[in-house]
Amino acid sequence: MRIGIDMGGMSIKFGLVNKKNQIVDKIVIPTRLDIPAEKMIDYMTESVLELLEKHGLNIRDCAGIGIGSPGTVDDRRGEILYSNNFGWENVAIVTQMQERLPVPIKIANDADAAALGEVFAGVCKGVKSAVMLTLGTGVGGGVILDGKIFHGPLNGGVELGHMVIKAGGEQCTCGRKGCLEAYASATALLRMAKQAAGENPSSIMNRMCENRLENMDGVIPFEAAAIGDATAKKVIEEYEDNLATGIVNVVNIFRPEVVILGGGVAAQKENLTIPLEEKVKRFCFGGGHGEIARIVTSELGNDAGIIGAAALTIV
């Protein structure tokens, strides 16, 4: 048995994972941003022990613990260098947990852990190389090469969401303008849909969100486009063009076997991947002379982070 921990800004999830990479049981605790990191890590340590006890296990029955953390992680030293969500800086989480949990403990960025999860036990089981883009509040990027997370030689993280695709464009949270995140996140889709609906009162998107743009969600533009709303179609077309630009860049840079889309927007499945594959094939460098990645959507959804984290000590 192994433990996978998925740290989020709202909650921290702990999964007991078996040899088949299945989650046997899960517990969730709220993320406390009002207490010091050390105290929060104590709570995390207790949760690990609690989850094991619940199944009649103790720490010696645990083959390893993996942590997926948002932000910039030093996987070699087991530290969270900086997490905007947690407000943490240079936190030696692995060392601290290891005091009471004397088993192998590894840490990775959460987007990397999710990508590893999909390759280990999800949509890309058995695939050696894949790039995962998580289309949520931001755009997370995880790169798997030779079955392992590609961290990059220096610390800082492989941040595919912060690849500029339109210099001088939309402001990104990272300080730059025109990042993929500012064009292909669920947040970006909402921004585009709200603006288009606001400018086109006859768009059915307005009725679908009860004429309150604050009710707009990431599904409405897809549903409105599906029933022929011209404004929604334009929004989706533009969103997919932006995402395709990012994916073509990723393919031109990494030449992975598969590009996995995760996060809320990926719930659109073929609705999203079919037009994307067509756009990506058209624009990849070398065209028919190279090999072009398949585009698929996540299979494990929110569990990818836990399963991937639990796999960290065995890859």
Next chain:
Amino acid sequence: MRIGIDMGGMSIKFGLVNKKNQIVDKIVIPTRLDIPAEKMIDYMTESVLELLEKHGLNIRDCAGIGIGSPGTVDDRRGEILYSNNFGWENVAIVTQMQERLPVPIKIANDADAAALGEVFAGVCKGVKSAVMLTLGTGVGGGVILDGKIFHGPLNGGVELGHMVIKAGGEQCTCGRKGCLEAYASATALLRMAKQAAGENPSSIMNRMCENRLENMDGVIPFEAAAIGDATAKKVIEEYEDNLATGIVNVVNIFRPEVVILGGGVAAQKENLTIPLEEKVKRFCFGGGHGEIARIVTSELGNDAGIIGAAALTIV
């Protein structure tokens, strides 16, 4: 002794390289685009034997041969899948050469070979990971990880020059709009300088190219900027901003130890790297929380391709 071959659209260079990765001697033959690939490869084979003979060596004294080729290369099968410069498709160059040259022969993309050369024997000697951007007619990209060329799991090439940094922007030769190549190549610099000089008759750049914009070269805008020409300064600033956008993307994606700039524009050395380092530090994701690559210029210049190619059989 090893042989490194640098294939270019105008000429093919052969270097005899010693154990210290120094070029002992070089011969150059013209690239013939009017004959079949097989015939050209025969000429190349003969040139290898000629270079060896010239030094009293025969093929058994040669520890290996490496080829740097433009275009899309299948390094595993030793084939040139597609070279625009040569008009070649699916040419099994390694198999053909090996018939008469029974030694280990490897092939790589020319930008990759140049990057390997700089890591092996040039400005990055001893560095494990580096990304090289060659700023010439186009923008070539070579990625070295763990001392080896990163080819990407699928064929098609790691084409950093064809990463879109400004979607919908300048037309690139690859079919997309807004590629790094369309903004950071020497060609792009010339385009920008010509346009700016044309629009600003008082710019000293006009006098420096004798009022004939077709005389513009990649040095004039830098020289004009250095003596205070406002138009040239603006051109250089914009060029460096574009290049910095590409470099920040590369750092956010690969986290290499060093970014090496090669090609004609890199002759500017610190003139280029000092402002770039400042821009790149400001915009890298994670800022001070991550580690940021140094930026240096190529040391081997045009020899990087030969030295890197010769290193292919020993990495």
